[in-house]
Amino acid sequence: MRIGELARRAGVSTRALRYYEQQGLITARRSSNGYREYGEADLRLVSEIRSLLAVGFTLDDARPFVDCLRAGHDSGGSCPESVAVYQRKLAEIDDEIRTLLTRRAEVAAQLTTACPGCVLRKVGES
Amino acid sequence: MRIGELARRAGVSTRALRYYEQQGLITARRSSNGYREYGEADLRLVSEIRSLLAVGFTLDDARPFVDCLRAGHDSGGSCPESVAVYQRKLAEIDDEIRTLLTRRAEVAAQLTTACPGCVLRKVGES
DNA sequence: CTTGACCTTGACGTTGATGTCAAGGTTTAT
DNA sequence: ATAAACCTTGACATCAACGTCAAGGTCAAG
Numbered sequence: 001m002r003i004g005e006l007a008r009r010a011g012v013s014t015r016a017l018r019y020y021e022q023q024g025l026i027t028a029r030r031s032s033n034g035y036r037e038y039g040e041a042d043l044r045l046v047s048e049i050r051s052l053l054a055v056g057f058t059l060d061d062a063r064p065f066v067d068c069l070r071a072g073h074d075s076g077g078s079c080p081e082s083v084a085v086y087q088r089k090l091a092e093i094d095d096e097i098r099t100l101l102t103r104r105a106e107v108a109a110q111l112t113t114a115c116p117g118c119v120l121r122k123v124g125e126s
Numbered sequence: 127m128r129i130g131e132l133a134r135r136a137g138v139s140t141r142a143l144r145y146y147e148q149q150g151l152i153t154a155r156r157s158s159n160g161y162r163e164y165g166e167a168d169l170r171l172v173s174e175i176r177s178l179l180a181v182g183f184t185l186d187d188a189r190p191f192v193d194c195l196r197a198g199h200d201s202g203g204s205c206p207e208s209v210a211v212y213q214r215k216l217a218e219i220d221d222e223i224r225t226l227l228t229r230r231a232e233v234a235a236q237l238t239t240a241c242p243g244c245v246l247r248k249v250g251e252s
Numbered sequence: 253c254t255t256g257a258c259c260t261t262g263a264c265g266t267t268g269a270t271g272t273c274a275a276g277g278t279t280t281a282t
Numbered sequence: 283a284t285a286a287a288c289c290t291t292g293a294c295a296t297c298a299a300c301g302t303c304a305a306g307g308t309c310a311a312g
């Protein structure tokens with residue numbers, strides 16, 4: 001299939017696909033006229049990339065997953081490099097959550113000072 | 127005082143101060159030679175801006191606070207516009223926290239699938 | 253008089269993942 | 283043969299808050 005069809009099937013823009021190629025995440029055979037030609041496996045790779053981006057991974061984070069799939073594994077997350085990225089990402093997310101909770105408290109405290117009784121209820125509090 | 131001294135006292139770069147001026151957050155008298163001249167009140171404004179930026183506000187968010195101080199109030203957060211920003215920000219932070227918690231769960235689930243027993247403990251869990 | 257520490261405006265670089273044009277070649281259908 | 287729908291590479295635009303040069307004016311000390 002050509003880039004337009006892959007883009008439609010994967011739910012991304014052709015621009016994004018060319019960018020992934022430029023970043024070395026996907027590759028494409030070329031037809032005699034120079035058009036990119038993709039197979040079903042490429043759809044799989046792009047889907048993996050999209051689902052990772054959707055949960056906050058960068059394209060660089062996605063690389064080990066793509067490599068894992070291309071190495072023949074049935075899951076992009078089943079290689080040690082991918083597991084390492086998962087763990088690093090979890091730690092990053094936890095850091096961000098902690099930072100946000102701290103900020104939340106600081107802002108709420110400021111608001112309370114400026115306007116007692118104005119603070120909304122905290123996430124998860126009834 | 128001139129821009130260098132204000133920058134040192136406020137703990138920011140001169141570039142940042144010129145940027146704040148360009149964004150309409152602070153203003154400066156000019157000496158006969160064209161140099162910016164600031165007073166103590168300006169230090170107060172810059173401090174307010176920095177503390178707001180530190181908790182994740184944008185310069186645009188900070189504008190009502192600066193206006194409030196310039197209007198003569200002793201606290202940047204004591205004007206209704208500032209309170210509105212506080213509340214909007216709290217809502218935004220809560221949204222981000224919810225998003226991150228969701229992502230955290232998704233990533234942890236993926237990791238568990240790929241590597242059972244690899245998941246670190248969640249924030250706040252013992 | 254000259255070094256050095258100030259100050260000025262202007263403008264490009266940073267970061268990530270694209271969007272959007274430009275200017276053109278290819279293919280399919282009518 | 284010509285429009286419509288593809289495709290190509292290249293390159294600038296986006297967002298925020300500055301960092302970092304460039305090229306030059308100002309001013310006090312030695």
